[in-house]
Amino acid sequence: MDHSVLETAADWLGEKRQVALATVIETWGSAPQPIGSQLVIDGDGNFMGSVSGGCVEGAVITDALDVMKTGEPRILDFGVADETAWKVGLACGGKIRVYVEPLL
Amino acid sequence: MKAEILNAILNARKNRLSVAVFTELSSGLQHIVARADADEALDKRFRFDQSGIEKSEAGESFVAIHNPPxxxxxxxxxxxxxxxxxxxxxxxxxxxxxxxxxxxxxxxxxxxxxxxxxxxxxxxxxxxxxxxxxxxxxxxxxxxxxxxxxxxxxxxxxxxxxxxxxxxxxxxxxxxxxxxxxxxxxxxxxxxxxxxxxxxxxxxxxxxxxxxxxxxxxxxx
CATH class of the missing domain: 3.40.50.720 (NAD(P)-binding Rossmann-like Domain)
Structure with missing residues (x-):
């Protein structure tokens, strides 16, 4: 667990920013970041931490902005079996599942 | 995640205590369990720093292990x-x-x-x-x-x-x-x-x- 990500989340929340948290909840194969890895995102798309070492962060941030709007958590799947994920670049051959939730 | 859960995690870290956060994936509901209250399976997760999915009749939950350094x-x-x-x-x-x-x-x-x-x-x-x-x-x-x-x-x-x-x-x-x-x-x-x-x-x-x-x-x- 990367605690500096959670500390950043608390700081941003204290600044009244909109904040979402993305967490790797499952991995298969050669996933670049272990289960529990986290990314914190604010309403302007600023982010800190990592869920994939850069491969899918862009897509996760887009979904995170949406999650902040709706207030509903969602699960994202990335992997070689997923054409979209392949396009966003999880080319390492791994698969990951990411839970994106708003901080309230 | 509610701010109170986030603060509880950060407080545990400050006090060098191990906690686990359970997230019910279907509902997003979350609760915290201290290591002292862990059953055998959860204690193993603490020992191995092993976050992961647990399946039960109620559905899937993600267990996030927060151990101090x-x-x-x-x-x-x-x-x-x-x-x-x-x-x-x-x-x-x-x-x-x-x-x-x-x-x-x-x-x-x-x-x-x-x-x-x-x-x-x-x-x-x-x-x-x-x-x-x-x-x-x-x-x-x-x-x-x-x-x-x-x-x-x-x-x-x-x-x-x-x-x-x-x-x-x-x-x-x-x-x-x-x-x-x-x-x-x-x-x-x-x-x-x-x-x-x-x-x-x-x-x-x-x-x-x-x-x-x-x-x-x-x-x-």
Whole structure:
């Protein structure tokens, strides 16, 4: 667990920013970041931490902005079996599942 | 995640306590479980730093393990300590070395660690020995090691190791028994220290100690 990500989340929340948290909840194969890895995102798309070492962060941030709007958590799947994920670049051959939730 | 859950995680970290956060994936509902309240399966997750999915009739939950950083307390700024330190740091331990003897406890011999030139019984209560701390006593000197072992035995440290031959170990156990510890308490002390791998010289003894400490961390006991 990367605690500096959670500390950043608390700081941003204290600044009244909109904040979402993305967490790797499952991995298969050669996933670049272990289960529990986290990314914190604010309403302007600023982010800190990592869920994939850069491969899918862009897509996760887009979904995170949406999650902040709706207030509903969602699960994202990335992997070689997923054409979209392949396009966003999880080319390492791994698969990951990411839970994106708003901080309230 | 609610701010109160986030703050509870950060507070646990500040107080060096292990907690797990359960997230019900269908509803997003979350709750926190302290390590003290963990069942066997969850305790294993704590020991292995293993976050992951748990399936039940209610559906899938994600269990996030939040363990505080590992810490190693070494009593004795001695030769073997110099070999243990880089291995412990590579395994992500924050290392603190305590020795009241100024000639041993010099920054030149121990760069990059917290080095405290003082008696263990004066330092350890302030430092706080907890369940994410490993403890080794390496001086062979009863007047330094014994009070430190006394405090380690009264704490929740996950590993207690004491350097010394079988003979040294036997007389140490007699002294600690005389000061009121029973067999079960004394069984927590690993001594002679380290796994039996035929270690020759300080670096290999350090390997055997790190191996034994890792075994206690991950498998318990």
């Amino acid at each position: 590992l810490r190693l307390v070494i009593i004795g700024a001695v030769h073997i300590a110099q070999s243990i330190i880089p291995m412990a740091q590579a395994a992500n331990y924050d290392v603190t070395v305590i020795d009241p003897r100024g000639a041993f406890a010099t920054g030149a011999r121990f760069p990059g660690v917290t080095l405290i030139e003082d008696w263990p019984q004066d330092v350890l209560p302030k430092l706080g020995l907890d369940a994410r701390t490993g403890f080794v006593a390496l001086t062979h000197d009863p007047k330094i090691d014994d009070p430190a072992l006394d405090l380690a035995l009264r704490s929740e440290v996950f590993y207690i190791g004491a350097l010394g031959s079988k003979k040294t170990q036997a007389s140490r156990m007699e002294r600690l028994k005389a000061s009121g510890f029973d067999e079960a308490a004394l069984a927590r002390i690993h001594g002679p220290i380290g796994l039996k791998i035929g270690a020759v010289g300080a670096p290999e003894i350090a390997i055997s100690i790190m191996a034994e400490m890792t075994q206690s961390l991950r498998l318990g006991g």
